[in-house]
Amino acid sequence: MRSVFLTQPYLLSLNPSSEMNVVWILREPLQSVVEYGSTEKLGNSIAAQCFEIQGLCLPASEEGYGNFPEDNTPVTVWQCIAKIDGLAPGEQVYYRCKVEDEYTPVYHFHTAPEPGDPYRFVQVSDLQCLPACDEAMHAIGSQNPDFILYSGDMVRSSWRADQWFDLQEPWQDADQVKRAFFPCMQQEDVRLMQYAPTFFCPGNHELNDMRYGEDKSFSVIDKNWNWSIFMQLFRPLYPDTDTTSTGRRWYSADYGDMHIVSLSINRWARWGAHDYPGWRLFDSIAPGSPQIQWLEQDLQEAKTKFKWVIQHFHILNRGKDVQDYLCQPQIGPDGEITYPDDHGGQLMDLFEKYGVNAVSFGHSHVYERYFTKGCHYIEAARITDVCYRGADTRPHISGILPLVEDNSKRSFLVLERKEGGIFATAFYGEGERQVFDQYQIADENGRSVGPQVDKV
Ligand SMILES: [Fe+2]
Incomplete structure (x- = not known):
């Protein structure tokens, strides 16, 4: 018999030191609870709130999916969210979800620790159902992350339920x-989204x-321009x-002594930047735009020792x-082409x-890192395939070259x-899984560590 569960539970929180949203997706709108406690005996229970998720499609015929959403059959799925709150920093919680007589396995998570305590995280992006993304996520989950940063591009076509x-x-x-997103990000025998809260930002x-x-x-x-499927799936x-284009797709959260900022930056199009209608950049990062006004205030108010930003689109990249x-x-x-307002440079x-230590991108599926203006700029997105120009040695248009780039094999980054x-x-994510790059992001005082790289 088919399970009513379309996903295992996943963890999302904007306050990970004291509360955790346990989220799961069902085929039907059924009464659902999360049972939880400080041991595997659980003992507590919270009813989940149920939300309809719209915008997904099944194929209209046996021939498979049509090209566009309107050529297919809409399907409604149901999201359950149960918020466990009132937790202490570093508290361990065991939990499972129950729907009628079906249960998930018992999983566990811990809240973010007190500032100064250790933690471990991974940088992920661009899985997009690509070959070997399941193998890559298995290797990443084997690293036992406490949380996951995901810099955009989860699937290829957001409206396709099968992705x-x-x-x-x-x-x-099979x-x-x-390689579908949730099966890939929720493999049973490693520590992924059932165990580690994940912080997303939207990609193209x-x-x-x-x-x-x-x-x-x-x-x-x-x-x-609408991001409703993504925003519903990661509602908390x-x-x-x-x-729509006027909505807010940026947020921040503190994990231990790290301030995590998630931005919404995308400008992808199959035509040149100066062809009509140009590349529309959503969400805007022009000075004075809602996102930038919020960002400046957020960074100003951040009290943590370390600061990390995730965004999908890169500022420095040779993809x-x-x-x-x-x-x-x-x-x-x-x-002659000119760049009158370099919003990336302003960013x-x-x-x-504001002393941001690192910014991690996705999108070009490359492994590159830069250090400039006291900040690491990282794309560790050679998790599956690569969008690289090969032996081309041109720097980024800004004149800045990466300190390290290695696209010879699939890879992943652990912090x-x-x-x-x-x-x-x-x-490396294949073969012997050797370490190929090791470096310090910041020192104990929260200062970024790296050589100052001048323009070539
Ligand atoms: Fe992308």
Whole structure:
């Protein structure tokens, strides 16, 4: 018999030292509870709130999915959320979910520790149901992260139910199921989303409909820009119910002595930056935009020793996708291209001003890291395939070259807060899984550690 559960429980929290949202997805709107306690005997129980998730589709026929959402059959799934609160820092909690007579296994999590205590986290992005993403996440989960940073691009087409869930349908083949987002991020024998709260930011694939970057006439209509599926699935991180271009898709949370900021930055399109209608950058990072106003105040008020920012789109990168500054370029009468408002550069100045230690991107599926203006800029997204230009040695358009880049094999990045500061270790994700890059992000006083790299 098919299970009513479409996912195992996953953990989301904006206050991870005192509360945790246990979230799971069902096929039907059924009464549901989370049972929890300080031992495997559990003992407490909270009823879950149930929300309808709209926007997902099943194929309209046996021939499979049509190209666009409207060519397919809408399907409603149901999200349960139970918030366990009143917890102490570092508290261990065992839990399971119950729906009628079905139970999940008992899982456990702990809240974020007191400032100064150790923790371990991983940087993930761009799984997108790509080959070997399940193998990569198994290796990453084997590293026992306390939390996960996910810098965007979860699936390829957000509206396709089969890219998120094991639907237990005969047309969904076994290899595809393994690479769907939740089966991949919830493998049973390693520590992933059932155990470690995950902090997401949206990437270009988190828009409901990819035509915003493929079809110019679609892109210019503002109401076609909508992130509702992503924002519903990760609702506790995105309490704003406005899922359109005017909504809020950024937040921050403190984990131990680290302030985590999640931004929404995407400008992907299949046409040149100066072709009509240009690259529309959502959400805006222009000075004075709602996101930047919020960011400046948030960084100003942050009291923690360390600060880490996740965003999907890169400021510095040598991947083959885009190379321009993070702004809207202008083309002059003589054909010369200029970059009048380098919003990426302005963002870097803000990160420097407020002592951000590291910014981690996704999108180009490369392993690169830079250190400039007192901050590490990292893309550790060579988790599956790679979008790299090969032997091209040009720097980023800003003139800044990476300190380290290695796209020879799949890889992943593990970070540790331990005595002395924050330390990064990059492993190859295939073969012997050797360490190929090891460095310090910040010292015990919260200062970033790295060589100052000047323009070449
Ligand atoms: Fe992307």
